[in-house]
Amino acid sequence: MLTDFSTAVSMLRNADKILILTHRNPDGDTLGSGFALLRALRQLGKRARLLNADSINEKYSHLYEGLSEDDFEEEFIVSVDVAEKKLLGDLMEKYADKVDLSVDHHGTGKLFAKNTYCESESASACEILYEIIKALGVKIDKGIADCIYTGCSTDTGCFKYSNVTARTHRIAAELIEYGADHSKINEKMFDTKSINSIMLERMCYETLESFGDGKVAVITVTKEMLRKSGTDKSALDAIKPITRQIEGVEIGLTVKEEDNGAAGISIRTSENYDASAICAHFGGGGHIRAGGCEIKDTTENAKEKVIDYIINNVL
Amino acid sequence: MLTDFSTAVSMLRNADKILILTHRNPDGDTLGSGFALLRALRQLGKRARLLNADSINEKYSHLYEGLSEDDFEEEFIVSVDVAEKKLLGDLMEKYADKVDLSVDHHGTGKLFAKNTYCESESASACEILYEIIKALGVKIDKGIADCIYTGCSTDTGCFKYSNVTARTHRIAAELIEYGADHSKINEKMFDTKSINSIMLERMCYETLESFGDGKVAVITVTKEMLRKSGTDKSALDAIKPITRQIEGVEIGLTVKEEDNGAAGISIRTSENYDASAICAHFGGGGHIRAGGCEIKDTTENAKEKVIDYIINNVL
16 A cells, blocks of 8 residues: 555664565666665664665666675565566565565556555655655765665666656755765766677667658667677667657667567657557557557568558657 | 956946857857846846857757847947857957956966956856846746756756766756756757767767777777768767777777868876876867867877877876
């Protein structure tokens, strides 16, 4: 069931031996939230540990710097930034029904925890964790500030997206005063590319096609391209926004050859078109400006189907 | 001479028929400052107009939306974000000695105006203009908020760089509350690339070379590449950061074939190296992490000279 801010804070204040769960393929917001909470709980003298379904990318190493491991039988389980139970990944089976408190900002309505505290207007889960940690009476040290800043920055494209509110900026201001290494974190998060991902990007540009008087742009990514460039599917995060960023493009598509032989379609739109509606036509979904679907066909055929649909029914 | 905040505000409060000057190749900060001040002065019932040495890129059209032209014999001249008189470009000869007030954040010490109000710790000139406009008793409307936000965002790489302070974020928070179209502005400023600039980027990646165990990366840009891609030198702003952003690269070089036959060198460094010191060795200068110099030689020879110097004296 849904709970309120003060109840969520009380539950954490009264808990001990706390297990913190993050979502699968962990990003800056779920990890920033998790490690900030871990640092805060330990500062209050509690035992706390964090568990991920998947390994943590090295670029997030500053989040757990200086933290020791701990092992104990948990008495309280809290999940951070986990919108629904399947996002617990490999941890779902063991923990999904045992989560005492879920702190989230997605507002999907797919509640799974015994108690959920959700602020769907919050740009990141870290914004909520920041308020909770302050309400717990914890002193915000540099470690906590770095964690919270990382989530605030990564979930907003460095304060670029429409989810940013005045509160987001006010929290960032306070975090800088608490010593957050803001520019160093941003450099690691946004301004560092591997040679391999650059190689993949170059190959993707070579596949760039344009339809509908330049309003639609498509990039195709094959398994062979990932192999040749030495990248994996995590490199696609940097590829998906490319098409929509081209001047004049209203609908940007990335068509990916999946391991199962199907075509994975990612769609990004300008404010004039609804990505989730297009994806829904093909059995997928998403947000207004970013959606996805899977089509059981070759990348060439899938691309043609989606382009045809867009040209005849959307533009 | 240098003046203080309240004197700068008083001068503007007492002035009328005000000419506002921006710097050459105008960017988001000088234009945001200029048009915010113009809007503020007109709101106070004063006559004001703005003059640029160079044309304004279409992407800044939101800054002057809804503003009417005006023409009058100026009684007071103010420059915004102009660090030294040569940056007035073609306006220098006529106006450099007549500027009553310069509002700036560069702190170069090359004063040219009768009075200069400078806050060198300010991330953008727009931050200073925001404080001045508030002190003038002007109501911050959406037009002013959009202008100030544009300068705050563009001069910090969307709040990414080390020049960002807590004040920068607090001002952004207030601007969002005053109605600034923050995400739309950021999309225009940061997430829109022309097909031509993408083509140039691809050609640049093809010239990428690596030296010093991958610590040094170099991109070479010829006049032919600009011609083929249909871009001009303004497209280089997007090229210069590329080399340094590659994982493991500490010193990134962009070598450009100039119209005069010389080689223009742009250097970006990690926090471990001083770009301005390297450039100074070749008669140039700049900041610690971004500098430039010109070498009167072919791009090939110039590149070799700089790489040799870096490998033997810097790494």
